[in-house]
Amino acid sequence: MWGDVAIAFLLAFIVAFMATPYTIKLAKKVGAVDVPKDERRMHKRAMPKFGGPAVILGFLVSVIYLLIVMSMENTIGLFGPENYGMKLLGMFLGIIIISITCIIDDIKTIRPIFKLTGQVLAAIVAVAFGVRIESVNFAFIQTPELGDVLSTIVTIVWIVGVTNAINLIDGLDGLAAGISVISSVSLLIIFVLNQSPTVALILITALAGALVGFLPFNFSPAKTFIGDTGSNFLGYSISIIAILGVAKTYTLAVIILPLIVLGLPIFDTIWAIIRRVIKGKSIKAIFKADKGHLHHKIVARGFSQKQAVLILYGISATFGLFAIILFDSGIWKALSFLLMVIVAIGLGYKNFQQEHSDDNQRFECIECKYIYNPKFGNEKAGIKPGTEFNELPEDWVCPVCGEGKGMFQEMTR
Numbered sequence: 001m002w003g004d005v006a007i008a009f010l011l012a013f014i015v016a017f018m019a020t021p022y023t024i025k026l027a028k029k030v031g032a033v034d035v036p037k038d039e040r041r042m043h044k045r046a047m048p049k050f051g052g053p054a055v056i057l058g059f060l061v062s063v064i065y066l067l068i069v070m071s072m073e074n075t076i077g078l079f080g081p082e083n084y085g086m087k088l089l090g091m092f093l094g095i096i097i098i099s100i101t102c103i104i105d106d107i108k109t110i111r112p113i114f115k116l117t118g119q120v121l122a123a124i125v126a127v128a129f130g131v132r133i134e135s136v137n138f139a140f141i142q143t144p145e146l147g148d149v150l151s152t153i154v155t156i157v158w159i160v161g162v163t164n165a166i167n168l169i170d171g172l173d174g175l176a177a178g179i180s181v182i183s184s185v186s187l188l189i190i191f192v193l194n195q196s197p198t199v200a201l202i203l204i205t206a207l208a209g210a211l212v213g214f215l216p217f218n219f220s221p222a223k224t225f226i227g228d229t230g231s232n233f234l235g236y237s238i239s240i241i242a243i244l245g246v247a248k249t250y251t252l253a254v255i256i257l258p259l260i261v262l263g264l265p266i267f268d269t270i271w272a273i274i275r276r277v278i279k280g281k282s283i284k285a286i287f288k289a290d291k292g293h294l295h296h297k298i299v300a301r302g303f304s305q306k307q308a309v310l311i312l313y314g315i316s317a318t319f320g321l322f323a324i325i326l327f328d329s330g331i332w333k334a335l336s337f338l339l340m341v342i343v344a345i346g347l348g349y350k351n352f353q354q355e356h357s358d359d360n361q362r363f364e365c366i367e368c369k370y371i372y373n374p375k376f377g378n379e380k381a382g383i384k385p386g387t388e389f390n391e392l393p394e395d396w397v398c399p400v401c402g403e404g405k406g407m408f409q410e411m412t413r
Helices: 002-030 052-072 084-108 112-128 147-166 175-194 198-218 227-246 252-260 264-277 293-300 305-329 331-355
Strands: 363-365 408-410
Touching: 002 052, 002 198, 052 198, 052 227, 084 112, 084 198, 084 227, 112 147, 112 227, 112 408, 147 175, 147 227, 175 227, 175 305, 198 227, 198 252, 305 331, 305 363
Parallel strands: none
Antiparallel strands: 363 408
């Protein structure tokens, strides 16, 4: 089995790594380019946003190759009682629907309602082919099966919800892809502990391999973005693989464990909706992207994009480890781990404040709360570390919201 898992990772990695440069060239030809036309975008130049097809290709080539080989060797059963063959067919058809919808969006930009329709249709196809959350049982708590109607609704909401959570967090170089790698590795460990079916192990490992092959082109400074095609594919695939991987134990784990593993993007998405509702925005505006996401806030505190991404990687890894400990050792050990992490973060933040307490002239943007720290400068804009605020060019603007120097005020300690 472990040989198959290794092949799944390596084959997906190689295909995605080799295919990504071609998608960069293709993006420029078909117009799949992200132009920084508003203050929400963190990049300053036009960027290809067509990396998704490379990740999808790596994943599909790896999975299909192994399924064929393992079926010929009779080491995997696709049409037994669990009927994984039909479930995988439904998943693959859903990936095609997601891909077509989002490729059009990456090239032409379509209305959000049409993209949501594609997501729902892909989820319905997966459910129709047998991918379902059928009951809510956890440990000693036993409840009746959900029934066809409720099971269908819960599964569709789960798939569409996770799909959008990954899509919405895709705002910095390497963020969505890196967090998906961390989530995939966390789920893989849970699957191993759970003795999940080989199919689930192959799927999650191939997904991780394809992402690792893509990340060298996407991590800061990025050469390409994963695009809506890639981020929607990641969310859709992770949501279904999670169901296939833990469905044979306590079904509540299908929701709880992936919820924890994907805690960062899910929390960010929920908070974004709550924040917009509190501000009294319209239904249409609630689902419109803005600059209030967690990664924007971290950058606004004076961190570089790369530092912000690494911080979010750490938070995501903490969620993943919490889910693993919860599954393997129970709630008390998991909470103990979380408490230790919180204490460590508190001490680290205190040291960070002390280290920067001697910065006498830090300036804060009134509009977005970005902090210019002379110690770090603004390397994206060519401002070297050690450049004082009054030495900045007159045409320098806030890297987050685009306001000029006049919108900055000196911070008091």
